[in-house]
Amino acid sequence: MAEKKELDRRLGIKGWALGGRWGFERYLYTLHRITGLGLVTYFLLHILVTSTRAFGGRAIWDPLMGTLGSGFFKAGEFLVFAGFAIHGLNGIRLILIELGIATGKAIEPEYPYPTSVGNQRPLAITVSILAAVLIVLGAYNIFIAH
Amino acid sequence: MSDTSFRNIPFTVFRYNPQTDATPHVETYTVKVQSGMTVLDGLHQIKSDHDASLSWRYSCRMGVCGSCGMLINGRAMLACNTQILDVSTIAIAVAPLPNFPVIRDLVPDLESMFVRHKEIKPWIIRKDESESDRLDREYSQSPEQLEAYLQFSYCIKCGCCMAACPTMATDAEYLGPQPLAQAYRYEADSRDQGFEERKPILDKDSGLFSCHYGSECSVVCPKGVDPAKAIQLMKRQMVLDLIGLRRKKCSGLHHG
Numbered sequence: 494m495a496e497k498k499e500l501d502r503r504l505g506i507k508g509w510a511l512g513g514r515w516g517f518e519r520y521l522y523t524l525h526r527i528t529g530l531g532l533v534t535y536f537l538l539h540i541l542v543t544s545t546r547a548f549g550g551r552a553i554w555d556p557l558m559g560t561l562g563s564g565f566f567k568a569g570e571f572l573v574f575a576g577f578a579i580h581g582l583n584g585i586r587l588i589l590i591e592l593g594i595a596t597g598k599a600i601e602p603e604y605p606y607p608t609s610v611g612n613q614r615p616l617a618i619t620v621s622i623l624a625a626v627l628i629v630l631g632a633y634n635i636f637i638a639h
Numbered sequence: 640m641s642d643t644s645f646r647n648i649p650f651t652v653f654r655y656n657p658q659t660d661a662t663p664h665v666e667t668y669t670v671k672v673q674s675g676m677t678v679l680d681g682l683h684q685i686k687s688d689h690d691a692s693l694s695w696r697y698s699c700r701m702g703v704c705g706s707c708g709m710l711i712n713g714r715a716m717l718a719c720n721t722q723i724l725d726v727s728t729i730a731i732a733v734a735p736l737p738n739f740p741v742i743r744d745l746v747p748d749l750e751s752m753f754v755r756h757k758e759i760k761p762w763i764i765r766k767d768e769s770e771s772d773r774l775d776r777e778y779s780q781s782p783e784q785l786e787a788y789l790q791f792s793y794c795i796k797c798g799c800c801m802a803a804c805p806t807m808a809t810d811a812e813y814l815g816p817q818p819l820a821q822a823y824r825y826e827a828d829s830r831d832q833g834f835e836e837r838k839p840i841l842d843k844d845s846g847l848f849s850c851h852y853g854s855e856c857s858v859v860c861p862k863g864v865d866p867a868k869a870i871q872l873m874k875r876q877m878v879l880d881l882i883g884l885r886r887k888k889c890s891g892l893h894h895g
C-alpha cells in the first residue's frame with residue numbers, strides 16, 4: 494500500500510491569534526497567557542536581583558537599587574502591576590468557570606444556539622472593569638503619588 | 640418575493656494534491672451565487688464548471704453527518720449549513736480545517752480526533768458488565784436526568800471545535816474539545832458508572848486541565864453542543880472528587 498502523504502496544518506502559535514473569531518474571551522485568553530509569562534519572568538528576575546543582596550552585600554545592592562528607581566524601571570514596575578491585576582482577576586473568573594459556577598447547566602439547544610460564553614460574559618466584563626480600575630489606581634500610585 | 644438574481648462572487652480555494660504538489664496553493668474561481676445557496680453548493684458549481692479535480696468531503700447536505708467542516712472566511716463551519724451570502728457578499732475563502740493534516744484540497748484527516756474520542760471510552764460503563772446481557776431489563780431515566788447530558792450528545796464529530804481551539808493549535812497531544820465534551824456527556828448520564836475508569840485518561844498532561852476556556856469551540860459548534868461548557872462541568876466533577884464531595888445517583892436496572 495502506498496504511504497499516506499499528508500500536509501501538516503497545525504496552526505502552532507498562530508492559532509492563539511487565528512482559528513476562530515476574535516471575541517472578548519479570546520482577548521482575555523491571550524492576555525492571561527502573556528501576563529502569566531510576564532509574571533514568571535518578573536519572578537525569576539526578582540529572585541536574581543534580591544539574591545545580589547545575600548551574595549554581593551551592600552556594595553552591589555545600593556547602586557543596584559539606585560538604578561531600579563529610574564523611570565525605565567518604574568514603567569516596568571507598572572507593567573508588572575498591570576499584569577498582576579489582569580492575571581489575578583481573570584484568574585478568579587477562570588476558577589469560577591472551571592468549577593462550572595459561571596457556565597450554567599446543560600440546556601436543550603435551540604437555534605440560534607446560546608452558549609456558556611454568554612452566561613459568563615457579565616463576569617468577564619466585571620473583571621475587566623475591575624482590572625482597568627486597579628491599573629489606573631496603580632498608575633497614579635507609581636507615576637504621580639511617588 | 641425571494642431574490643432570484645445572481646451575483647458573481649470569487650471563491651478562493653485552498654488546493655493541495657499530495658501526488659503533485661510539494662506545498663499548497665490557492666486558486667480563485669468565480670461562482671454565480673443566488674440567495675439561499677450554501678458554500679457546499681458553491682463548491683459543487685466549481686467542480687462542475689471550473690475544475691473537476693477539486694476534492695472535499697460531504698454526505699448528508701443537512702448538517703447531520705459532520706463531514707463537511709471547513710474553514711470558511713477564517714472560521715470553522717459546515718459548508719452545507721452555511722449560506723454564502725450570510726458569510727460575505729464580496730469574497731469567500733475556503734480552506735481545510737486547521738489542526739488536522741490535509742489529505743487533499745479541503746479534506747482533513749480527522750483520525751486523530753476519532754482516536755482520542757475512543758480513548759475517553761464514549762459508551763456507558765457499568766460496574767457489573769453482565770447487565771448488558773439482561774435484555775429483559777432497562778435503566779429508567781427521568782426527563783431531568785436526560786436533560787443533564789442530552790445537549791452534549793448532539794455532537795456530529797465534525798471537528799470544527801478542534802480546528803478553532805487555540806490550545807489544540809500549540810499542543811499536539813491535547814485531547815481536544817470534542818473528546819473532552821463527550822467524556823462529560825457520559826459522566827452526566829445517570830446510567831454511567833465510568834468516572835473512575837475515565838479519570839486517569841482525563842487527568843493527565845494535555846488532558847482536561849489544558850483547556851483554558853478560550854471558548855472558541857462553543858462559538859463555532861454547529862450543533863449547539865457547547866463543548867467548553869461540558870469541559871468545565873467535567874472539571875467541576877474532578878475537583879469535587881478530589882475533595883470527596885462528588886455525588887452521583889446512578890440508575891439501576893428495572894424490568895422493561
Ligand code: SF4
Binds near residue numbers: 801820
Ligand atoms: S462538539 Fe460541535 S463542533 Fe465539536 S465535533 Fe461535535 S458537533 Fe462538531
Ligand code: SF4
Binds near residue numbers: 804850853856
Ligand atoms: S474552551 Fe477549551 S477546548 Fe474550547 S477552544 Fe477553549 S481551550 Fe479549546
Ligand code: FES
Binds near residue numbers: 701702703704707720
Ligand atoms: S454534508 Fe453532512 S454535515 Fe454537511
